[in-house]
Ligand SMILES: Cc1ncc(C[n+]2csc(CCOP(=O)(O)OP(=O)(O)O)c2C)c(N)n1
């Protein structure tokens with residue numbers, strides 16, 4: 001991953017995912033942190049308070065009494081013009097739900113690290129992606145990291161993206177699989193990050209000399225202001241948020257490209273492609289599962305199958321058109337979802353089907369629900385599932401109504 | 410300089426023509442709160458009648474920077490404003506959170522308690538109209554015993570009120586006070602006093618609500634006065650643990666002429682089904698609090 005030719009502008013450190021996230025936030029010069037402990041995110045809050053108390057990070061650390069407040073603090077501080085950060089998991093993210101809508105609706109560039117964890121009942125502290133997937137309609141950009149380097153890099157990029165398009169960004173990474181697993185991570189120098197990330201310019205100035213009222217009640221239709229100018233109604237404001245997310249794809253790609261130019265690690269796309277050029281079977285997965293899928297693809301390649309992997313990095317905005325291009329040659333798409341939209345299917349599968357509808361990609365699509373509540377997912381199982389799906393190619397059954405669950409132990 | 414009706418600033422921060430009901434005491438109280446702040450504040454407001462007072466986008470009746478925030482999050486929003494201003498090194502602005510009794514005693518109590526425990530440097534004002542008025546007058550934990558509301562429609566409320574000012578005082582914050590829209594200068598002075606203190610400051614403002622309490626809208630000020638004259642509301646402040654009766658409550662204590670609570674209750678349609686037993690219970694509560702206040706006032 002690290003280009004040997006680029007000059008050394010970084011330290012290689014052994015970091016778990018949580019410390020990679022905390023480092024990313026610190027290097028982004030966050031000014032206000034508000035967070036509340038929840039497994040497996042807790043070490044992020046502890047690391048940040050250590051930075052602040054130790055004088056390494058000049059920021060206001062607010063040890064709030066709950067996650068709803070954590071995001072309320074970040075939202076209001078962001079309104080004032082401070083760069084803000086919070087982190088949570090599972091029940092904490094669910095508890096923030098109301099505020100997630102509010103932050104995005106108010107168009108505030110808060111960055112949140114979501115350490116993906118299952119959600120109760122029953123209690124389970126281990127990994128799946130049900131928590132962040134359940135928040136997909138709150139108007140946040142969602143980026144999923146495959147490894148700890150990507151966590152650090154994505155947090156830094158998240159601020160550039162959020163502060164360009166005024167949409168909050170959630171950087172998601174798998175609990176334990178990444179959060180508590182140590183790997184070598186290149187930690188860039190502060191000067192390098194400063195060069196990449198300019199200070200935050202708020203869209204709002206809270207100034208008594210020019211008093212303004214933010215997020216007032218809106219009515220169904222646009223209304224005129226005191227100068228007789230017609231102003232947006234609620235629906236126009238919602239459209240602008242949708243448009244911002246649609247258009248944010250360009251910003252995400254540009255920020256990723258520029259990050260690559262400066263740091264030597266390239267993030268130009270919404271997803272990672274592995275051997276898609278000649279693949280007629282494509283495995284789709286998100287987060288650390290994408291890494292496992294590559295091992296599965298290796299196995300299948302050895303057996304003579306033309307298999308590639310598409311690792312989704314950005315789930316919101318969903319990269320429809322790019323995905324259609326990438327899947328052009330595919331005849332069988334095998335999707336692994338670490339989430340379930342009860343009564344329907346995995347969320348990534350639904351998205352892919354929706355992206356492909358009406359295009360000339362006529363692939364068979366199979367969905368597998370895997371790894372809920374920390375159930376181990378082995379590359380062998382992914383490979384077997386892909387092979388199990390092959391007969392449907394001959395049968396020409398494009399779709400099954402419900403996903404298959406892989407519960408092997 | 411002691412403030413009076415003549416030397417009170419003429420500058421209005423709450424413009425005429427807001428959307429509150431006629432005779433709304435919140436409107437009256439807010440007018441004086443904003444005058445006291447002289448506009449040098451950022452306010453945060455949750456869902457409530459105050460949101461409606463602030464207007465409908467893109468028109469507002471209030472000339473002070475304001476952020477709206479979800480119902481439960483008022484004090485957390487204030488915490489964020491304080492932290493943000495501090496992070497940007499912006500000085501000279503007072504952060505003020507203003508919420509109703511529902512937003513304070515009920516859904517917002519967690520965030521408020523948290524902010525107070527963290528010694529957040531802000532003023533929290535609860536205006537108390539003793540119910541969820543924005544949603545059409547349902548019971549809150551500040552609705553009095555015996556009062557009819559949308560969710561206590563026939564029997565009236567069967568429980569008594571939460572003493573929020575006492576709860577806030579128990580947080581050990583440097584300043585708590587009670588006030589009443591019918592005594593705007595007392596309210597004004599308490600805001601001015603609070604502005605000089607660092608840390609969490611809590612002010613509970615009694616704001617009668619004509620449609621919710623069922624009294625004629627031209628009686629608002631009189632109902633507020635009656636509340637003080639009967640001891641239903643006691644005007645006081647506690648600054649750095651020093652208790653002080655103020656305004657009319659102080660003179661009533663000096664003269665010893667508290668009127669019976671029944672006189673206050675009889676003026677309001679919401680108490681139309683109240684029982685004798687409940688009236689007695691309310692009178693006992695009022696007496697007990699009055700005695701506690703007197704006990705804290707050694708030299709009147
Ligand atoms: C989470 C949430 N629950 C419920 C509501 C609906 N709601 C809006 S205002 C309100 C009552 C407000 O009561 P209070 O705080 O006493 O202020 P008042 O309306 O009396 O001024 C309620 C229940 C809401 N906005 N948010």
Ligand code: SF4
Nearest residue numbers: 429430433458542618
């Ligand atoms: S319902 Fe009561 S508190 Fe609300 S605006 Fe009307 S009078 Fe004021």
